[in-house]
Amino acid sequence: MSVLIHCPTLQRTASIDRVIGQYGSGDGPVVVVIAGVHGNEPAGVYAILDLLDSLNEASPDFRGKVIGLAGNLAALKNNVRYIDRDLNRMWIRENVEAAYDPALLNESQPRCAELDEVRALYDVIKGIMANETGPFHFVDLHTTSSVSPPFIPFDDTLSNRNFVEHFPVPGILGIEEFLPGTLLSYMTRYNVVAIGYEAGQHREPSSIGFHHAMLALCLEKAGCVARENFPVLAEHEETLRKRAEGLQGFYEVRYRYAIEEGEGFRMLPGFTSFQPVSRMQPLAENNQGSIKAQENGRIFMPLYQAQGNDGYFLIRPIARFWLKLSKVLRRWRAERVLTWLPGVRRLQDEQNTVTVNTRIAKFKVREFLHLLGYRLQGVEGNTMRFSRREP
Ligand SMILES: [Zn+2]
Structure with a gap:
């Protein structure tokens, strides 16, 4: 048709x-x-x-x-x-x-x-x-x-x-x-x-x-x-x-502003993706007042349309060193020894999923799991759940 x-x-x-x-x-x-x-x-x-x-x-x-x-x-x-x-x-x-x-x-x-x-x-x-x-x-x-x-x-x-x-x-x-x-x-x-x-x-x-x-x-x-x-x-x-002059390379998404229903979110005019912003800089408004940047970085996909609930994202460049290190760690299949770390457990029936008890794991959990190709799937109380993306 x-x-x-x-x-x-x-x-x-x-x-x-x-x-x-x-x-x-x-x-x-x-x-x-x-x-x-x-x-x-x-x-x-x-x-x-x-x-x-x-x-x-x-x-x-x-x-x-x-x-x-x-x-x-x-x-x-x-x-x-x-x-x-x-x-x-x-x-x-x-x-x-x-x-x-x-x-x-x-x-x-x-x-x-x-x-x-x-x-x-x-x-x-x-x-x-x-x-x-x-x-x-x-x-x-x-x-x-x-x-x-x-x-x-x-x-x-x-x-x-x-x-x-x-x-x-x-x-x-x-x-x-x-x-x-x-x-x-x-x-x-x-x-x-x-x-x-x-x-x-x-x-x-x-x-x-x-x-x-x-x-x-x-x-x-x-x-x-x-x-x-x-x-x-x-x-x-x-x-x-x-x-894309001057912007080439890899960036990671650090933050998403999730719009609540009825909050009256509106971006301040004039922001374009990748524009640098600094912490506490006013970016948008809602019925409560001004919404300020949560950290230094670059603003990403600011919302200028009625439909959608992603207000804006903040991103940061990733240094080449981390990209290289994560490649090496994944080639070594470092995730095999992940459960040696305190507070990290692999799920029995889902081999690509691990849970992390944040009361026990005191290292930079999220950053470290990103290096190994894991992504946060959800948080419940003190437990973070991550899944590995490699097929
Ligand atoms: Zn689209």
Whole structure:
């Protein structure tokens, strides 16, 4: 069933299906691009169409396939972020199971438009993984409500990190600790590269070009095309490098401002992602008064739209030393001896999950577990629960 999407500010219109299009044939690397998981972010859809056009026109030597998929088709059609629930918070086991089994629907899990989207999208993804040899690379395209240079958020597995370190834009680690249920986190259960990409502001026509540039470079890094026979890649790289000038490298998410219902949150005007802020600097307001920066760092994804409950994030660059150290520790599989530390226990039935008793563990628990590739899943009393991201 085709859906007509139209964006007046981007001045583009397209008729698309769940599979927006694909290029290439035969075995080899597969790049699966998903656009419009948020329906108010159509720039990625147009970028996929532009990429496929440019490939058809240049017809370079090509190994494997690139396949473009639409995320939330119903929301894209209606030009809204989502119909009933945010599709990028739906990817947890209960929801995916309910999407396939109507018997699991109940008062706390009512039927909703996004469960149908989960099923339709996941069916296509599973079909691709069953029919292709891979290796697989998933790229989930988004745009932001604030002005922002392009950046790549990803779950910190070594295969993701190795892929991301070649791009001329910043990489962001650790956002999944604050945002459970993303499609990308769900995909890390398979042995694949799965990264996000934020190209810029939703309605900024340049966001389409920044998406397109990134996708072309993904094809190169995945091994589908070589620069000699697709010369436009040099231009794409330069476009991204210029826009992200001075910001390249890895950052970690340190803080998320969670908006409470009815608090009347509003950002102060003029903040852009990656802008440096200092502790106690006023960033936003609510009915109680001024909201000030919790620590020194850079502001990240400040909210300038009505829908959503992430007010803003604070991020900090990660020094190369820590990145290298964490690679070494993971290669040694240092997590095997993790339970030698006081207060750390591995769960019997979930080998990738550990709990930490914070009354006993006196070291910098969270920072140390991040180095080993663990992410905080939740806190209950004195117990922190962490899961390892490596498949
Ligand atoms: Zn989005």
